[in-house]
Amino acid sequence: MKKIAKNLLVLVVLLSMVVSPLNAYAAQTVKKDYKLSKGVQYKQYTYSSTKTNSINHIAINVDEPTTEVQLGMPATVNGKESTVANANRHSREGNRVVGAINASFFDMSVGFPLFLLSKDNVILNGGAVSNGSDEYMNVPTAFGVAPDGRGVIDYFDxxxxxxxxxxxxxxxxxxxxxxxxxxxxxxxxxxxxxxxxxxxxxxxxxxxxxxxxxxxxxxxxxxxxxxxxxxxxxxxxxxxxxxxxxxxxxxxxxxxxxxxxxxxxxxxxxSIDKLWKDAKFILASGPYLVKDNKPYIMMSTSSSRAKAVVPRTVVATSNNGKTVHYITVDGGQKHSAGMNMVQLANYLVSLGVDRAINLDGGGSTTMGIRNPGTNNVVLANLPSNAGNAQRLVSATLQAVSTAPTGKGAIIKYTHSTNHATLLAGASSSIAVQYIWDENYNPLPLEGRVSLKSENNTLKINGLNYTSTTAGNDRIYINHDGTPVQSFQVKVVDAPAEMNIAPKSKTVGSGETVKFTMDAKDEGGKPLVYNASQVKWTVEGNIGTITSDGKFTAKNPGATGKVVATLGKKRAEAAVTVAKGALFKDIPSNYVYYKEIEYLTKNKIITGQADGTFRPNDKLTRAHAAVIISRALGLNTSNVKNPGFKDIPANHVYYKQIASVVESGIMSGKGNNTFDPNGTLTRAQMAKVVALAYKLDGTSGINFKDVSKNHWAYTYVQQLAANKITTGYGDNTFKPNEAINRAHFGLFLYRAIHK
The missing domain is CATH 2.60.120 (Jelly Rolls)
Known part of the structure; x- marks a missing residue:
């Protein structure tokens, strides 16, 4: 074996010397980042270079006394088990598996590992070293754990x-x-x-x-x-x-x-060489990828295996072996392309690892992590198999916390009112997602979590509490009676600011409007209160309101207030109940509604038989006489015949026309006629109103179309002096324009109320 290693080492080093690292670390986007135990950190991020990859990374600080790297084996040496199942089977009190990756290459047909495996000097598998620079382990390389717990990546004999x-x-x-x-x-x-x-x-x-x-x-x-x-x-x-x-x-x-x-x-x-003697375990694999923070690929980078862009699993070390890294690269999927050996080595160098070795990849690439809040190890990456199913593998590497379960120290909870200020009498609650001890071991929650009020001003009911009096208090969240975390509760007896919406409203009789109220504390933030604490009332005979702010209007024309009271503070909204339409064409929001309403109620003016007023119709001379006679209350029972040949005694408006002529307010036209159906000009209207109400005075307004030698100048000035007319915006009066029914009503109303 020594001879094989020496001969191939020269060849493979020469092949790997062409590799150079890429500085692409900045292309990472972190998606997840949290602790799995006191000495184990998990990250998931995307890395973009020529293609995007999804990376899962577990960093294990073996210098932390309760943190270990362990070898996970199935029940038999030739057995197979998924990475997650293997991790959960080995996890127990005092030996919690918090992270795991698939490890050694194996014979998929029988499940037997291909390379050396040992644990505590016991040889689990003798293994082989492959021939050929295109093989993953063509020189004897391994990852293991030294007697002092440090991670080791090196050659072995x-x-x-x-x-x-x-x-x-x-x-x-x-x-x-x-x-x-x-x-x-x-x-x-x-x-x-x-x-x-x-x-x-x-x-x-x-x-x-x-x-x-x-x-x-x-x-x-x-x-x-x-x-x-x-x-x-x-x-x-x-x-x-x-x-x-x-x-x-x-x-x-x-x-x-x-x-x-x-x-x-x-x-x-x-026998094993001195470096590996008494190692806690040895797991042979390959190729070597990184050495001394430089690419060091111990296989031909031009081989098909090395060039394949596939999922990858890696174990690496840094900080003189005190930090061990488990890294998986998803591949062959839309979210992640995978890497070849050169890309993988360069990427690992960019991470700053000292040494790294390749493990079984492809469909075997799997990472499991302890699900926060539980002791269950769950899948962290997406294996490339159909349905992202895990492949059954022959061995795993595990990150283990040996710390026994202790007292609660870390909590994740939500607060129903986000720690806002409460009004006395208001309620709030918390919901606990999980509680960990200081070593991130999850603690049972059912029946074990309770709340306590420091000053006893908060009434506790399970995980709910109700404020009773204004002041400051503190809630303690306890697990088995031991405080895990606390937060301050501020209670006030009234809002610092309180508003009703809408602030003012005109409502039709019978119409319903929902009023809302918001209250703020002295910092301008929303105050927490129970809806039942808001008292809604009505001032004025304008309608009724329910306990949740639904107002129903009544009594058209009435005005009043909707009032909300919360604690010692109140807010008001002005409410007007809109009047109904006087006529079909005079709604309650008509610009001269008030004036026409007055004239109608006092029977000075009337509408048409079809229920309309026709405000834009031109006013006839006969109708003007009728309206003036009513407004002045002229005697029409015994009148003198004016002698107009177009106003016989049986004319419908004979008496009204006769009364205004006899009073000197109106006169006829030439040829002894009155022209009852003719229109009344604005100048004629000025004369009629000025004479009817005995107006006098001169205004500072000089209308540019009513000069001093105009026949109606004096009358127009008298109207302006008494604020009955202001003319148009262009400083004209338009004396020759026929006046409509609405404007005549307006001038008459102003004259009556001057």
Whole structure:
């Protein structure tokens, strides 16, 4: 084995020298980052270079006294188990598996590991070293844990030595398939009861006389030859429980050992070089990827295996082995492409690891982590198999916390009111997601979590509490009676600020409006209160309101307030109950609603037979006479005939027209006519209103279309002086424009109320 290692080492080092690291660490985006135990940190991130990859990374600080790196094996050496199942099976109190990755390469057909595996100097599998620079482990390299707990990545020298009559013979290996020209030793620890070799060789059966229960480094087995099978024999040779079988193929072996006879004494010794002596475990794999923080790929980088862009699993070390890294790269999926060996080595260098070695990848690549808040190990990455299913593997590497479960120290909880200030009488609660001890071991919650009020001003009910009086208090969250965390609770007897929305509202009779209220503390943050603490009332005969702020209006035209009281503070909203429509075309929000309403209520003006007012219709002279006579309360029972030939005694408005003419407010036109259906101009309106209400005065307003020599100048000035008219925005009065019903009503209303 030493000769193979030396010959291939030169070749592979030359092949790996072309690799140079890429500085791409800045291309990482962290998605998850949290502790799995006191000495174990988990991260998940995406890494983008030429393609995007999803990386899962467990960093293990073995310098932390309760943190270990362990080898996880199935129930039998040739057994297979998923990474997560293997981790959960090994996890127990005082030995909690918090993270794991798949490890060694294995024969997928029988599940037997391909390379060296040992634990506490016990050889679990003798393994092989492959021939050819395109093989993953063409030189003997391994990851293991030194007696002091540090991670080690280096070459190893495992020797199986046969001794006969003072001569030593270096064997090819132990407890694995015999290949051409090899000498293999089979012990009772082989997964099969027979050697399962072909007929192209010969085998020597040795009995030591005592049961062999394990194989260890430094162990020597000595016994007598009991059987020798000739070359070409197809006999299935059983491995004795008290001995071993030496299986040999090739003429060289025949010439060396053909003189061995029945009854001869044979010894076999298993040894490992000094670096690995007394290691807690050794797991051989390859290729070597990084050494001294530089790419160091121990296989041909031009080989198809090295160039394949696939999922990868890696174990690495830094800080002189005090930090061990488990790293998986998902591959062959939309979220993650995978890496070839050069990309992988360069990426590991960018992470800053000192040494790294490749483990079984492809569909085997799997990482499990302890699910926060539980002791269950769950899948962390997405294996490339159909449905992301885990492949059953032959061995795992595990991150283990040996700390026993202690008292609560770390908690994750949510607070229903986010620690806001409470109004006296208001309630709040917490919900606990998990509680850990100081070593991140989860603690049971059911019936074990309680609250306590420091000053006893908070009424406790399970994980709920209710404030009773204003002041400051503190809530302690206890686990089994021991405080884990606490928080301050501030209670006030009234909000610092309180508002109602809407602040003012005009509501139609019978309409319902939902009023809301918000209250803030002295810092301007929302105050916590129970909805039942808000007292809603109504001031004024405007309607009713429910306990949750739903107001129903009544009594059109009424005004009042909606009032919300919370603690010692109140807020108000002004409310007007809108009046109903006077006419179909005069809604409650009509601009001259008030004026038309007054004239209508006092029976000065009326609408049309179809229920409309027609505010934009031009006012006739006859209607103007009727409205003025009503407004002034003129006597129409005994009037003098004005003698207009178009106003006979039987005219519908004869009396009203006669009364205003007799009063000198209106007059006829030429040809002894009144023209009852003619329209009234704004200038004529000015005269009628000025005479009707005996207006006087002069205004400072000089309308540019009513000069001093205009016949209606005096009347227009009298209206302006009494604030009955202001004219238009362009400083005109428009004296010749016919006045409509709405504007006449407006001027009349102002004249009445001057």
């Amino acid at each position: 495992f020797d199986v030595t046969l001794s006969h009559k003072g001569k030593n013979y270096e064997m090819s290996g132990m407890n694995r398939a015999r290949n051409i020209y090899e000498g293999i030793v089979y012990t009772p620890q082989f997964y099969s009861k027979t050697t399962n070799t072909n007929e192209y060789g010969f085998e020597i059966v040795v009995d030591t006389g005592a049961p062999i229960t394990e194989n260890k480094f430094g162990q020597t087995l000595t016994g007598k030859v009991k059987q020798i099978t000739p070359y070409g024999s197809k006999e299935k040779i059983s491995i004795p429980s008290t001995g071993f079988v030496v299986s040999l193929q090739g003429g060289d072996w025949h010439s060396k050992l053909s003189k061995i006879a029945i009854g001869d004494e044979l010894s076999v010794n298993f």
